[in-house]
Amino acid sequence: xxxxxxxxxxxxxSYVRGWQVWLEDNGPTGERLEWRLHPPARFRMPRGVNPHDxxxxxxxxxxxxDPLEPFPxxxxxxxxxxxxxxxxVFPADGDPLTPAALADAAAVALNGRAPDAAGRxxxxxxxxxxxxxxxxxxxxxxxxxxLGAALGPPQ
Numbered sequence: 001x002x003x004x005x006x007x008x009x010x011x012x013x014s015y016v017r018g019w020q021v022w023l024e025d026n027g028p029t030g031e032r033l034e035w036r037l038h039p040p041a042r043f044r045m046p047r048g049v050n051p052h053d054x055x056x057x058x059x060x061x062x063x064x065x066d067p068l069e070p071f072p073x074x075x076x077x078x079x080x081x082x083x084x085x086x087x088x089v090f091p092a093d094g095d096p097l098t099p100a101a102l103a104d105a106a107a108v109a110l111n112g113r114a115p116d117a118a119g120r121x122x123x124x125x126x127x128x129x130x131x132x133x134x135x136x137x138x139x140x141x142x143x144x145x146x147l148g149a150a151l152g153p154p155q
Contacts (some may be wrong), residue, residue: 038140048074086140116146
């Protein structure tokens with residue numbers, strides 16, 4: 001999370017369902033990329049936390065202790081994996097970037113940290129699945145499954 005904060009700054013937008021979004025012109029040749037933190041299935045905003053403050057609440061909580069242990073989040077304690085599970089990046093304006101070029105741009109933007117997976121995802125289908133299951137669906141895990149990668153602990 002500290003790397004995201006250092007490299008991208010605070011999110012441009014935040015949603016009550018947990019998503020955090022950045023729009024950055026850091027594609028291979030300056031294309032605008034959308035960076036999105038995905039919450040796990042059945043995510044609920046911690047009581048007492050405004051969605052627009054969630055990123056800062058998590059950063060503060062992680063800075064105060066072990067990143068695998070629960071930290072204060074509003075009137076509750078949460079683990080990072082209970083808030084976000086996957087960081088996704090994709091061309092914000094539908095630019096025809098190859099997965100390899102996008103993965104390289106993501107690694108540059110994140111100071112050399114290479115993505116765990118790269119490929120193309122059907123966002124419309126995943127969004128429909130999430131809506132159809134009323135949030136009882138992990139978009140992040142489905143993305144990784146579609147790309148042939150496994151969900152591990154957030155970094």
